[in-house]
Amino acid sequence: MSATQTVQLMDGTSLAKRLVKEAAVKAAEISQRTGAAPCLATVLVGEDPASVTYVRMKRARCAKAGIKSRHIGLPATTTAAELIDTLAGLSGDPKVHGILLQHPCGPHIDERAAFEAIAPEKDVDGVTMHSFAAMSFGLPGFVSCTPGGIMRLLEAYDVDLAGKHAVVVGRSAILGKPVGMLLLAKDATVTYCHSRTADLSRIIQEADVVVAAVGRPRLIRGEDIKPGAVVIDAGYNPGNVGDVDFDTALTRARLITPVPGGVGPMTIAVLLAQTVNAAANQLGIQHH
The missing domain is CATH 3.40.50.720 (NAD(P)-binding Rossmann-like Domain)
Structure with a gap:
């Protein structure tokens, strides 16, 4: 690098704030037009301290952006079948627009099977095989x-x-x-x-x-x-x-x-933006 060229820091914090602001404007528009705020369901198995902190942070950001969050905390002893049932239930609930399964879920749970229980149109975290394929082929869907x-x-x-x-x-x-x-x-x-x-x-x-x-x-x-x-x-x-x-x-x-x-801040901003887009898609709203 030449002596005159200086390194520039890529400021994720301020870019994320901009993205969240845009998501908040869209969320307000959706709420106004449908009477329903975009809703993100967070699912956590057990009480891993880092995961608990992440979920709390994501829910706080949701609230700031006018996104409702519904938290489902499951005991560490939850079986894979019980977790899959919970996720399938949320996938079928029209009041929930996005689903986030906080991982790791514990060694006794097949995480891939759990992720696949999330409906692709609600996979705002971009973790399903459907989302990965859509992203790889450049088709509409949610990115990780x-x-x-x-x-x-x-x-x-x-x-x-x-x-x-x-x-x-x-x-x-x-x-x-x-x-x-x-x-x-x-x-x-x-x-x-x-x-x-x-x-x-x-x-x-x-x-x-x-x-x-x-x-x-x-x-x-x-x-x-x-x-x-x-x-x-x-x-x-x-x-x-x-x-x-x-x-x-x-x-x-x-x-x-x-x-x-x-x-880090960009990850959460994309999660919120994708939740709002999922709500718009499910509620049949075209953004102006």
């Missing part, structure tokens, strides 16, 4: 919220992805895999890396855009980053530490997301 937030950040900062080499570190079903598909749809050349990748540093050094989504604190260091690259840190580890070693990455990147304040 964190990848959706990442793409909006890249767009807001005018990152042209066509012909660029994007390296995604991580291959989870709701982050790594879908973000790769969304980058591909914008004509990036995408490489997926993971725990079994040989010579990870060398591959990252070739990337114009790096998406770190692996859940290992400071795995990616400044010397791994090509000067002038765009670095998206979607990792969140204890102590507010991302998957990228922020201080050393600052010396090489052109754009970088801070942790916290980068990808």
